Amino acid sequence: MTKDTKMNNSTLASSPAKKKKRRGASLIERRDRLGWVFILPFLIGLVFLYASVIWESFTYSFAKYNTIPAIRGGGYSLTFVGFDNFASQLMKTVDSEGKTFLELIFTSFATQIVDIIIIIMFSLFIAVLLNQKMIGRTAFRAIFFIPVVVGAGIIAKIDSTASEILDAMSSLEGIDMGTANGGEGASGLVSAMDVNMLLGSLGLPSTFTDIIITLVQNIYEIVNRAGVQMLIFLSGLQSISPAIYESCSIDGATAWETFWKITFPMLSPMILVNAFYTIIDSFTAESNEVMLAIIEISPNGVPSGEQSAAAWTYFGLVIVSLLLVAFLFRNFVFYNRRND
Amino acid sequence: MNNKQESKPMVVKETKNKIKADFERTSLKERMKAKYLNSFFYKKLAVAIFRFVLLLGISYIILFPFFSKISASFMSPQDFIQSDVKMIPKFPTLNTYKYLIIENQYFKAMLNSFILSGICAVIQMFVAAFVGYGFAKFKFKGRNIVFLFVMLTMIVPHQILASSFVQKFIYFDIFGIFEATGLYSALGLTQGIYNTYVPLILLSLTGLAFKNGLFIFLMRSYYRGVPDELEESSFIDGYGVFKTFFKIILPISGPMLITIFILAFAWQWTDIFYVNTFLPSSENLLLTSNQFWSVMPDTLEVLSTGAGANVQTFEVAVKNTAGLLVVLPLIILYIFCQRYLVQGIESSGLAN
Numbered sequence: 001m002t003k004d005t006k007m008n009n010s011t012l013a014s015s016p017a018k019k020k021k022r023r024g025a026s027l028i029e030r031r032d033r034l035g036w037v038f039i040l041p042f043l044i045g046l047v048f049l050y051a052s053v054i055w056e057s058f059t060y061s062f063a064k065y066n067t068i069p070a071i072r073g074g075g076y077s078l079t080f081v082g083f084d085n086f087a088s089q090l091m092k093t094v095d096s097e098g099k100t101f102l103e104l105i106f107t108s109f110a111t112q113i114v115d116i117i118i119i120i121m122f123s124l125f126i127a128v129l130l131n132q133k134m135i136g137r138t139a140f141r142a143i144f145f146i147p148v149v150v151g152a153g154i155i156a157k158i159d160s161t162a163s164e165i166l167d168a169m170s171s172l173e174g175i176d177m178g179t180a181n182g183g184e185g186a187s188g189l190v191s192a193m194d195v196n197m198l199l200g201s202l203g204l205p206s207t208f209t210d211i212i213i214t215l216v217q218n219i220y221e222i223v224n225r226a227g228v229q230m231l232i233f234l235s236g237l238q239s240i241s242p243a244i245y246e247s248c249s250i251d252g253a254t255a256w257e258t259f260w261k262i263t264f265p266m267l268s269p270m271i272l273v274n275a276f277y278t279i280i281d282s283f284t285a286e287s288n289e290v291m292l293a294i295i296e297i298s299p300n301g302v303p304s305g306e307q308s309a310a311a312w313t314y315f316g317l318v319i320v321s322l323l324l325v326a327f328l329f330r331n332f333v334f335y336n337r338r339n340d
Numbered sequence: 341m342n343n344k345q346e347s348k349p350m351v352v353k354e355t356k357n358k359i360k361a362d363f364e365r366t367s368l369k370e371r372m373k374a375k376y377l378n379s380f381f382y383k384k385l386a387v388a389i390f391r392f393v394l395l396l397g398i399s400y401i402i403l404f405p406f407f408s409k410i411s412a413s414f415m416s417p418q419d420f421i422q423s424d425v426k427m428i429p430k431f432p433t434l435n436t437y438k439y440l441i442i443e444n445q446y447f448k449a450m451l452n453s454f455i456l457s458g459i460c461a462v463i464q465m466f467v468a469a470f471v472g473y474g475f476a477k478f479k480f481k482g483r484n485i486v487f488l489f490v491m492l493t494m495i496v497p498h499q500i501l502a503s504s505f506v507q508k509f510i511y512f513d514i515f516g517i518f519e520a521t522g523l524y525s526a527l528g529l530t531q532g533i534y535n536t537y538v539p540l541i542l543l544s545l546t547g548l549a550f551k552n553g554l555f556i557f558l559m560r561s562y563y564r565g566v567p568d569e570l571e572e573s574s575f576i577d578g579y580g581v582f583k584t585f586f587k588i589i590l591p592i593s594g595p596m597l598i599t600i601f602i603l604a605f606a607w608q609w610t611d612i613f614y615v616n617t618f619l620p621s622s623e624n625l626l627l628t629s630n631q632f633w634s635v636m637p638d639t640l641e642v643l644s645t646g647a648g649a650n651v652q653t654f655e656v657a658v659k660n661t662a663g664l665l666v667v668l669p670l671i672i673l674y675i676f677c678q679r680y681l682v683q684g685i686e687s688s689g690l691a692n
Contacts, residue, residue, distance in 0.1 A: 034581050038474025039486060041467050045546020046489055053504040054496065129391055142678040143399045149606040149674050150667040154628050157612055158663040220401055277554065284497040295499060303503045311500045318495055
């Protein structure tokens, strides 16, 4: 008996390298290879549809696109121009204030970063609130996820083009005067003047006041953009075991301490996910000013080298910022019981 | 006596009867006092009120645009000249609805939208589950790289790639099979699969449709939380990988699948870009086709010019009403399904 086990042990210890060569993959490895079958639908799309489309767009950025008129056979021709598209487009003035495209990208990054931080904080806060037991929780949840379901697409489009109707209904000089004064109408919901007065009387620095005012004025937009993040946070909150909270309260932790010592670390993977999602969502939304500028280069959908160049510069920067966020968050994210 | 007490601490046994007797002996006033007149209760009450008011306020912000849209939809052109008309129209009318429904073929568009969104949502749901499972449970080489590509498909918006996609679909072919067999001419299609539902279905099938990267990501996180033991036990029972997936994994992921389905359905329903890029012809009228929502019915134009109103402003109002008509079926569906939306994502317990 003992001899047998000993022999087994020795063979086991000495063989893996040899065995691998002889038998090929192990059972688990062979099973893992089946993963390719599962991701096959995406792979097919990636290789046959997406890769070629992306490649096309990428080559446009280094070339000049010419449409050949239908009389001469139709189609298009590309002439390689190197980095000319990038050079001309990035330095082009796109703004009424005389900003170049590159400057526009960076100023928009700055405002977007503030927005993104606010959206993540807001959605975390609301998710924590919606997770508590209270009167009308179901109703509140239903209302808060309305923007997720209907807020995107057509309603956003109509809202962006048709805020004058809201203004018309709330401001006195509305339609008959023909002026829809931007920003001060019902789309602002709260008068910026009041907030300014209030904060000014408190003696706060003006940069802080500005941030608060833009926050208050854009509250509708922020609520609309925070829906999916709330959903993800809510699911994360549900996955935290109630036993942890229980033991915390027995040890005498206050709600504040519990939040920072338990909820926050346990939610840190979700915060990373939401940071990713919010960055992608807000940088590539149609309402983003850079995206508007990019689409404006060739509004009819005719491919243009300059548009591709601008777009790829922008996406490159977005990808870099995503990597940066991943790098910064790496040490803060706490993974519970994960072993891979 | 003392010794005895030390060795055996007195334990007051609170039987049910004793508690009940105590409870009845204290007067109602005393009981209420003990319950409500303490700092703990005040604090709790203050927090609850603060929370309630805050949530109510934000709910108002979310719902206000809908209220204003609803009230504007009942306004007649005359109301837009009157400067004192705010929320409640002075000359309420149903004409906007009437002519939008009749002249812009609302019901036809709704049926088409329903079919397209239904098909796409079902496909996207299963594809996301399939691909997400592949990423979550199989440790093959290169999966992280492929997953980066999933992220990439989310980063590059399709608006930039629209023309390339359209080209691709007009000249769509699989190794020249369609051309050789004359499939397109047999079906009467002159522009390949452009102007049919096929491009959108194809994008759904390959996980490239609107925000499908997010769906794959959600399903992957969900399946990571499913214990490996479940699959191992089914493996021991003689199920293969695929049988395990279809018979065991899919059924348990029901709530999450419903969440994905709701999101996919709603986003396809309100989608405006794909519909107008790939299906611009009026045969495939959908609710979000430009022919439905951004074309002013002729009768309404006549009415508004007749009333001396600013046609442009009235057109904006008509668009608003059209938008309401688009989301109305969706909201009705949402009212019935909203608890599944939250339930699914709650039960998922995404942990990574």
